[in-house]
Amino acid sequence: MESSECFFFPGSIPHHQCLERWGGMKPTWCVRLQEELMEEYSKEEFQMKLSAGWHATDETVEKHAWRQKVCLEVQSQVLPKYGFYGTRQGVWASGKACSIMHCPDQDRLNEINNNYCFMNWLTNPDDVESDRPHGFETSNYAFRPSPKEGDAHVNGYRIVVTQPEHDMAIFDIAHCQGALAGAHQSTYSSLYPQIELPQWFGPLGCKSIREALDRGVLILHAEVAETGRAVGYISCTCLFGGASKSNGDEDASGPLVNINNIVVLKQHRGKGVGKMLYDELMEHLHEACPSVCNDMRICVAARNDRAKDWYERLGFVEYDRWTVFPNGCPVEFIRMQRSMDGDDFDDIFA
Structure with a gap:
């Protein structure tokens, strides 16, 4: 075929080695493109960011607009290696080139x-959060409503101490972190619309789980008994020389434990998962480092009344406040400290 007879979809890079002269993608290169995209999509950072925007709104169109935006950030870096411009048109062209691909190998x-x-x-x-395996039946060809609070139908949960080799749990915890950031974005968006989603990750302590485990952060996750998928987590840092100055808290001289986050995905709330996480953490700490259990601390955003009430029911009381400034906006956090054992806690929120 002469070069004048070549055809390439708009958004394709003409005469790229990954493309046939008639515009289809070569199967071997198609697989390599998919593998690189899957690797990027599986990373903690991507999943946390994707989940944050998804959980920041109840509007289906807004969810998918965020999904498209975050995916394009990855696609724009990967697609040019495989014969397509890193644009929305390039994404479209890659789909068309694969759809007409000649692949005799079944x-x-x-x-x-x-x-x-x-x-x-x-x-x-x-x-991802549905506990269903991937397949054609879950491909999102049409917009579907997101699950509501308490929608999950499962037969039980178990609490597991998170280890570096728990790849799927770490993947799922990234979603929980994103849900936490998204909830705060939703809570504060009317007051501070200039705060961008990723600016919540730092104040909320949403960082790489693998790096946290390497630093000695203790993490426990709640997984669905039937599937092993993590649907919530609790993390804490044990301090033996007093409170950390990283959050401005210097009001302590003895050992203490700082609970970084307690998060349960919304469809699994109202089932006692949060209390299970807290109780298992307490049992673990009493066995591993009992000296810190006399002083337990946690921070909560001042506008997060539900979480504050939940912590109070666990026996925490307010003792101080501090302010962070994402994008220059003053966001007040409440420091809370446990003043009772909370054994009579009757869970209705977790």
Whole structure:
């Protein structure tokens, strides 16, 4: 075929080595493209950011606009390596080039189709948090309503101490962190619309779980008994020389434990998961480092009344306040300290 007879979809890079002269993608390169995208989509940072925007709104169109934006940030870096511009048109062209691809190897074609389904799953938080495996039945060809609080129907949960080799749990915890940031974005958006979603990660302590584990942070996660998927977590830092100055808290001289976060995905709330996480943490600390249990601390955003009430029911009381300034906006946090054992706690929120 002469070069004048070549065809490439708008958004394709003409005559790229990954493309056939008639515009289709070469199967081997298609798989490599999928593998690189899947690797990027599976990373903690991507999943946390995707989940944050998804949980920051109840509007389905806004959720998918955020999904498209975050995915394009990855696609714009990857697609040019495989024959497409890093634009929305390039994304469209990649889909068209794959749809007309000539692939006589049925096993390779099945692999490509499975990868496509897995990428859809990786980039849809509702599917990821549904406990369903990826597949055609979960591909989001139409907008579906997100699950509501307490919607999950499961037979039980178990609490597990998170380890570096728990890849799936770390993936799921990134979603929980995103849900936490998204909830704060939603709470403060009317007051401070200039705060951008990623600016919540620092104040809320939403960082890499793997790096936290390497630093000695203790993390426990709640997983669904049938599937092993993590749907909530609690993390804490034990301090043996007094309170950390990182949050401005210097009001302590003895050992203490700072609870960084307690998070449960909304569809699993109202089932006692939060209390299970807290109780298991207490039991673990009493066995591993009992000296810190006499002084337990936690911080909560001042406008997060529900969480504050929940902590009070656990036996925490306010003792101080501090302010952070995401994008220059004053956001007040309440420091709380446990003043009772909380054994008579009757959970209705977790």
